[in-house]
Amino acid sequence: MHPMLEDIQLVAFDLDGTLIDSVPDLAAAVDAMLSERGLPAAGEARVRDWVGNGSHKLVERALQWACLREPAEAETDAALARFMDFYGQDPCARTRVYPGVVKALERLHERGIIVTLITNKPAAFIDPLLRGLSLASFFQLALGGDSLPEKKPHPAPLLHMAEHFGVAPANALMVGDSRHDVEAGKRAGFRTLAVPYGYNHGEPVAESGPDGIVESLEELV
Ligand SMILES: O=C(O)COP(=O)(O)O
Numbered sequence: 592m593h594p595m596l597e598d599i600q601l602v603a604f605d606l607d608g609t610l611i612d613s614v615p616d617l618a619a620a621v622d623a624m625l626s627e628r629g630l631p632a633a634g635e636a637r638v639r640d641w642v643g644n645g646s647h648k649l650v651e652r653a654l655q656w657a658c659l660r661e662p663a664e665a666e667t668d669a670a671l672a673r674f675m676d677f678y679g680q681d682p683c684a685r686t687r688v689y690p691g692v693v694k695a696l697e698r699l700h701e702r703g704i705i706v707t708l709i710t711n712k713p714a715a716f717i718d719p720l721l722r723g724l725s726l727a728s729f730f731q732l733a734l735g736g737d738s739l740p741e742k743k744p745h746p747a748p749l750l751h752m753a754e755h756f757g758v759a760p761a762n763a764l765m766v767g768d769s770r771h772d773v774e775a776g777k778r779a780g781f782r783t784l785a786v787p788y789g790y791n792h793g794e795p796v797a798e799s800g801p802d803g804i805v806e807s808l809e810e811l812v
């Protein structure tokens with residue numbers, strides 16, 4: 592067992608960039624939304640750096656880039672609705688589970704560790720993604736970016752999760768790819784583990800000072 596798991600009773604996984612490489616489908620939906628507005632396509636490389644603060648922020652960043660100005664709130668809301676429509680059509684089309692993920696989830700499950708999901712993605716997409724990628728059975732509870740009034744890097748979703756299962760934050764581990772996961776974990780009093788292969792606005796996640804880093808989640812088990 593990896594030393595990071597010592598005394599750990601609950602693991603909260605981030606989704607995008609940690610368990611799944613979802614940028615191809617996110618970028619396709621962003622570009623479909625932009626194209627409908629007569630705006631240039633952003634492409635996967637840009638979208639990769641915009642993911643991490645939920646869909647509203649993703650759409651706002653896309654509009655900002657394409658229009659070269661701050662979008663009005665109503666403009667962002669309308670574009671967000673279209674993005675949600677496009678993304679919701681087939682969120683698993685080109686999205687793939689990262690190597691080592693299934694093995695890690697299986698082993699944690701076998702050890703009786705509570706496995707949960709805390710993503711900043713809207714909750715409506717969680718079920719279609721987990722089912723479509725055959726991951727749903729591993730998770731005892733999943734929270735989206737709009738499940739509670741606050742999202743990561745706020746510690747609220749993590750504290751909610753720990754409290755729900757009656758686990759002390761010191762016995763819980765947050766696993767993510769971005770500074771928002773590490774910050775939320777530290778603020779909640781969780782142990783923090785980062786993966787370097789995901790999306791972190793183009794910066795190494797090591798700069799956030801997680802308690803540990805693994806190249807693949809398989810290393811965890
Ligand atoms: O939707 C996002 O921006 C990121 O979602 P995540 O929290 O699963 O990385």
Ligand SMILES: [Mg+2]
Nearest residue numbers: 605607608768
């Ligand atoms: Mg992430």
